Amino acid sequence: MFGLITALILIGLYWTLFYRGISLRLFTAVTALVLVAFWAVGFYGPVGLVIAAVVFAIPAIAFNVVPLRRMLMSRPLYRVFRRILPEMGATEKEAIEAGEVWWEGEMFRGRPDWNQLLDFKLTKLTDEEQAFLDNEAEQLCAMIDDWEVNFELKDLPEPVWDYIRNNRFFAMLIPKEHGGLGFSAYAQSCVVAKIATRSLTAAVTVMVPNSLGPGELLVHYGTKAQQEQWLPGLANGRELPCFALTGVEVGSDATQMPDTGIVTRRTIDGEEVLGLSLTFNKRYITLAPVATVMGLAFKLKDPDGLLGDPDKVDYGITCALLSTDTPGVEIGRRHYPGAVFMNGPIHGKDVFVPIDAIIGGPEQAGKGWRMLVECLSAGRGISLPALSTATGKGMYGITSAYARIRRQFGTEIGNFEGVREGLGVIGGYAYILENVRNLTASGVDHCTPSVVTAMIKYHSTEMMRTVINHAMDIHSGRGIIMGPRNYLAAAYQALPVAITVEGANVMTRSLMIFGQGAIRCHPYVLSEMEAAHDPDFKTGLRTFDRLLFSHIGYSINRMVRAFTLGLTGARLAKAPVDNVMADYYRHLERFSAALAFSADVSMGSLGGALKLKESTSARLGDVLSHLYMASATLKGFEEHGATDEDVVHATWALEYHLHAIESAFHEFVRNYPIKALRPLLSIVALPTGRRFSGPSDALNGRLCDMMSAMDLNSAFGKRMSYDIYVGRGENDPTGRLMAAYEKLKEVDPFYGDFLRGVKHGEIEGATIEEQLQDAVTKGRLDERQAEQLREYDVLRYDVLLTDDFSKEYLFNPHSEEARRAEAESAEWRKVS
Template sequence: MLLALILFIAVLTALLYYRVSLLAGSVLLLLTLFVLALFAGGMWWLFWPVLAGAVVLNYTPLRQQWLTRPVYGLLQKAMPPMSDTEREALEAGTTWWEKDLFSGRPDWNRFQAIDPPQLSEAEQSFLDNEVETLCGMIDEWEVYQQQDLNEGTWQYLKEQGFFGLIIPEEYGGRAFSPYAQSRVMSKIASRSITGAVTAMVPNSLGPGELLMKYGTDEQKQRWLPGLAKGEEIPCFGLTGPEVGSDAGAIPDTGVVCRDTFEGEEILGLRLNFRKRWITLAPIATVVGLAFKLRDPEGLLGDPDKQDYGITCALLPATTEGVQIGTRHNPGTPFMNGPIIGRDVFIPLDWIIGGPEMAGRGWRMLIECLGVGRGISLPALATASGEMNYLTVGAYARIRRQFNMEVGKFEGVQEATADIAVTAVTLEAMRQLVTRSLQDGAPSVVTAMAKYHATELMRSSVNHGMDVVSGRAIQLGPRNFMAFAYRGIPVAITVEGANILTRSLMIFGQGALRCHPYLFDEMQTLEEGDRDRGLQAFDGLLLQHLGHVFSNITRLKLFGFSGSYFSPVPAGCDDFSRRWYQHLNHMSAALAVCADVALGVLGGELKRREMLSARLGDVHSQLFIACSLLKFREHEAPSEALDLHVEVALAQALYKAQNALLGFLENFPVRVLGCAFRLACFPLGRIHKGPSDEQLRRLGDMIMEPNPVRSLLAKHIYLPQDGEDAVGRVERTYQTLLQVDGTFQRFQRAWRKGKVSGQDLDSALADAVAKEVISEEAAAGIRHYDALRFDCLLTDDFESL
């Protein structure tokens, strides 16, 4: 009997693990039970209930009467209605690899087939020439003092097509890939936050992208060539005093009416709007606007429809009634200001896409926001992370306290190790996210990228401020940290505030877009024809139940076995194998916990933002871990890269585990929370994060020339000019590397009393006299020490 029961459980587990179809699984299970009952007669007690259950599940009329219909009715009452804006937001964009991670059973062979993004010859040339030249033209301290880029820089941006990177070549643009756009923006950002933001906006959410995707041929011909050449400067008015992250709450209006335009009475729109925080608005020549369209007189042809919803239009900044030109002061001196319009009358065909696109603006915005979230802001963050790696790592080696480099202190190493890991994580994320944008517009991936990249930027820059300390505080042409620090609030706030992105978007959209059945099920619940909705729901429910029980089975097996036997990509090496297996376990845990949350809390989960945010964190960290594995797979192998990636993976899975435990510990149904914690981690916590030894090794490595430092240096602008804020640090660091051996030998001799002297010069003279070092070596140390002292100085001014 015991053996028969064990065999039955083994067969059931295998059927659920491999998710055999209902009919085939039922037959196999019943045959197994029948054979077992013949050898162990007491098993008949189990055979008959299983047979009855199999009949009910496989015979459609019985299944629908006893299972589907009650569940369908219950959910119709429990689920809140889906608004039009919610539906449009969910239907906008595409899904990508994040859907596999949410499913609980990622297809690693599909992941292996994803090739990393590559630059074309033209894109690489643009980075090496035009972008390099632009960076050399910008002095961020000068920009700060003048509160603007100089005229020559503006002209170069326009003439060289920096504002038309996304515009097709047929209209005079460069048609760069998402990866190339990101590389261009991050290299500019490594030199100037102001320059980067200026170049980002025309290539992000704005008229150019909206016209390319939705504009009429006439609109494209009218505007795209001028935008590509920089003859037209665009801005897009979305946010305002009453609307920030909740773009659906736009109070600005457009009313369909008749009026005179250019001497002729036409059908058009009367706009009234107050927009604020609009980048490039003070100098824009063409304005994109989002507003709510109303047609109270039915002039558009539908007398029963008055409210059309959010609509987007494009108009010249010189249009009568438009007030533009004043500036906000966002701290970083890029052009940003308000736009006000009172009784602005425009023709109907100024609606982007023409009159037939009236009311389609919300979907247009949701799809186009992905570029800003997935390219521009993560590029800004990546530049900061990579610059911090090089500058803070070098400074930690140059700066000495208590006769030792400050980067050797363990407290500092904890911070610099995190800077090192963050830089690699940001670069890895950039590559996988921009690769996803080549295949579509994945809204969940780009939300993850925006939130986590900018939060990592915040962490990295704050660590850098701690290490560089007073040298990073005093503003002036020597400061290489201050402007990145001042730019953090911009990155955190724009394109959807980070709090909202984390607590509402990543899981809120992710659950419905990435779940294989949930969104389709919700649509059947709103079906007007109940019988037709019930028929569609029946098949989805059956598949959903199979999905849930299969994932629970996989989760239990992975939890007890340590996921050692779970699938990994073909050809996976020993380093990556274990990480892929951990991802299998955490993916199954995420899928199960998400289904539990959705099944128990239903619509209430929308209001349980702390719970949903934690599930979003799990999902995001799994995606980050995948980006790290893909990054390592395609970069030149080295011990340094392995260490950086290993620590980054340990951090990602540690964060995912803690987020999942936090979700389960705070789940409102405590019994279920405890039960599923046991199911997810039956042997206790698995991931412990990086060890102190790993952090010490990284803390040492960030101060040394290593393959990762060289890799990151290729993506940023690294000047060698000793009068430049960054160039001064880099020149001093490279000089230190040249004299380091003799300098360390001299320092040891001085500390141990083998060399005497009250100051450096006298001690060097004594060291040469005692043949501890050569005269040439002493001259090199004197030269380095002069650079070192100059590198430590901050700026002072006669008056402010």
């Protein structure tokens, strides 16, 4: 019994030390004290103490005497590590090092500092930014007829183009000293989101120059002369920009682009000029058909050493800026993507430009890849989450309103459980997207996060896809008939654009999120890789030795923490708050520890082969992404206060995220390439199996009830609609829907009783007018209520209508025959 108790005490002691994190020296000291304590209580005598001391001293000295440890252990491991670690190309190294690690790093490392999140200040709109959102952005939305844009013109009307240029929508990120608006990333996000609720074509047109375009590159990297030359024109709309990156043979793998720039000398107007001979073939270039200035990515070569280094020929990816009317530049015909924003190919053969066309000047030759990665990373955190959030919040209001107005089998379709399944997902996703967008855009205002923007690009656009699909299902036939009344079809048709641009989603998930995140977010891996590539063996060995043993201690600690927290239902984790969200903080810390250990096992056991195990990488990336998104929900909840709506929406979101995390871990373990490691990974990540099943039907139902009763004037309603455009007037598709919805809320107190009376035969009549008259006669309604119901029924019926067209209009909407046919149809409708 004494032996059992002693064993349990020792296990508890070391388990506690490993759980809290223990240094090698402290571990050695504690073990020495344990051996002495055993001797003191008589567990063994003096001889036993000597034997134990000798046995203990050998590994203690080997591990703690650093020069000896390096010679016996670190040196052999370092040699193997240097040999097996693949060389990192310059472009790969730049991609990994580009940007900064932000809050996603805390979620990756297993012990998140929640105070760092809670103390972080979300960006707020300035008075100037708010005014622009309320006025210029509102006016732009009001000018747009999305049916005219998508079907009749296949382009924005010229007055809309002029308004965008004249009001500096293309210059939101350009500083005021250069004539731009100088907006925050968050303000840009709000403006793009608002425009997107009106027209995806207009939103994409505005967002691309503010995402990856010459303007941002010039602001961050351009020479003073380049900034003075180009930025004022870009700011006032005189210049329209595009950026040519993607080619025919390469998409996500931009490092393989065949486009070249050769440094050469040419005689121009009798003067010898050092410059570039550019040959390129680009496609999918937004604004190319109308651009006046273009940024161009190419591979720079200097075969004659004209840049000053005779031993360097290949400089790598470089960015240049040139006018589209430069001789040799050919703007191709338009592409026709799902949305009809301007997009097309650009070609050029032996296009000569001066050497100072390189963005940043000749000193920035070969540094274009890092420029692109950093700017694109920031863009991913602004534009596409804004589009996705606009869709989520727009569908939140539109679909819940339609589900109340549309009735089948004598009841609102929003009461059907099948409809509520999809409706709840729309509401939950909209809440998630809003909180994620706010946190991420605010992060971009403070730093240049790279990993987090990749994960949010992927997950926000995938949520956007799900939201639109559910909205289409709920609207049914109302959503598929094209025409001015349809507020869904254009977004549904253009959805693949968001999924594909700025990195195809399948590649972003499989290769980027964890592939980049594991190296950037890990506290030791990148430094270990740099040590392995150190040309000075002794210096590298010293660094590697220190990192290696810190890394081992880190991994043991995360394993013990993950297993302990998983076994105890995360009860031992500390929450930074004392409210209904406290348990969710604890569970996120538990899964953060499990991710840290699983990442270490994956990188250690698979090594460089992990790059090729894309499904394994993607599942760990999913865990990291949901940890980040869940923390964004917690941040939003703490920021705005625990309203009843916030409690329900946040609980739905967190139950969804935790279920997704467990599912990702389950698939990760079940399919791990090395079968022998599956039991270890399973017991650490999911020691008691899966515990989260996602939002329950009851929780989903509560959320749907809140959606259907949403008050836009409440604190929650204002937060969910402040950057949403709702049209006005009988000719606006969302305007007529919301007018009907507001009228429904007005008649709600007596409308249900009226319908029940009709259903049970207590109110008679073949038409709505006869039924209303009978209800007044029988005292079920007064005259005022009957008139309100007449007004609502007109609005209700109008919402249900879909468009129809003459064959002349569909064939050529601009023809005189089409105009005449549609006018005759309008007259017929009035008579009917």
